[in-house]
Amino acid sequence: MARGIDTSAHRGALSAHGRTIAVLGSGLDVIYPPENVKLFAEIKENGAVISEFPPGTPPLAANFPSRNRIISGMSYGVLVVEAGEKSGSLITARLAAEQGREVFAVPGSVEIPTSRGTNKLIKEGAKLIENAEDILEEIIPQLGKMKNLKSPASSTNNNRHTERQPDLTAAEKQIFDLIPEKNIHVDDIITATDAPPADVLGTLMSLELKGLIIQHHGKLFSRRK
The missing domain is CATH 3.40.50.450 (Rossmann fold)
Known part of the structure; x- marks a missing residue:
């Protein structure tokens, strides 16, 4: 709505x-x-x-x-x-x-x-x-x-690992490297990067748009398998 x-x-x-x-x-x-x-x-x-x-x-x-x-x-x-x-x-x-x-x-x-x-x-x-x-x-x-x-x-x-990974900016690569296959909370990502929360959230959305990560309930993120 x-x-x-x-x-x-x-x-x-x-x-x-x-x-x-x-x-x-x-x-x-x-x-x-x-x-x-x-x-x-x-x-x-x-x-x-x-x-x-x-x-x-x-x-x-x-x-x-x-x-x-x-x-x-x-x-x-x-x-x-x-x-x-x-x-x-x-x-x-x-x-x-x-x-x-x-x-x-x-x-x-x-x-x-x-x-x-x-x-x-x-x-x-x-x-x-x-x-x-x-x-x-x-x-x-x-x-x-x-x-x-x-x-x-x-x-x-099944084909994802054989596909070419999209080009990532330095910020995207930094955050993507922090995200495991299991869930990680957004607060832990912000703490690890020491970047402004708004910048981290924007980068996370960009990674979602590129199909590399998934957001779960409770502000948890994981890599797309």
């Missing part, structure tokens, strides 16, 4: 008398943003509001990338309308591809920063979308197949 496209998508579904599901990055008793209290109630009556976080959990920035896997996993496909180069929407798009879902993207001007992410997705194979019919053409034939669709995550993981 975040401000912007999330709110618009929910309102669009409700205005068309459809159903919509909100996946929160907070506890179910913490409505965020607060101005969406009415929307929250409407979604409960015409769909569902779900969260993996316990009651009372605040909407921390680190919670949202991890909840994105739920959004992509429960969808037939993911449409990215706008995204900067380090947008959390790119995490959702990558997860969708790994889960065997369709990935769609709306192209934009090369001069607009919020189009760089979507244009990159299209270059990498996402389907270019100009109107609703473009999505329906792809989704409708898949509706009967989705129940038997198996996520290719395991085959992706």
Whole structure:
């Protein structure tokens, strides 16, 4: 229910008398943003509001990338309308591809920063979308197949060690080297790097976007196997 496209998508579904599901990055008793209290109630009556976080959990920035896997996993496909180069929407798009879902993207001007992410997705194979019919053409034939669709995550993981590792900045390499295959808490990473927390969180998100690490509940991180 975040401000912007999330709110618009929910309102669009409700205005068309459809159903919509909100996946929160907070506890179910913490409505965020607060101005969406009415929307929250409407979604409960015409769909569902779900969260993996316990009651009372605040909407921390680190919670949202991890909840994105739920959004992509429960969808037939993911449409990215706008995204900067380090947008959390790119995490959702990558997860969708790994889960065997369709990935769609709306192209934009090369001069607009919020189009760089979507244009990159299209270059990498996402389907270019100009109107609703473009999505329906792809989704409708898949509706009967989705129940038997198996996520290719395991085959992706098997090939991961043979793939070329993305180029890393010095900061990314420093933090990546600190993250084991088992979980490590974000506070331990910050302590080990002695870098500003905001810089560490930004670097962690960058590593997530590159598909090298996974964020787990409780601000824990591990390498993607």
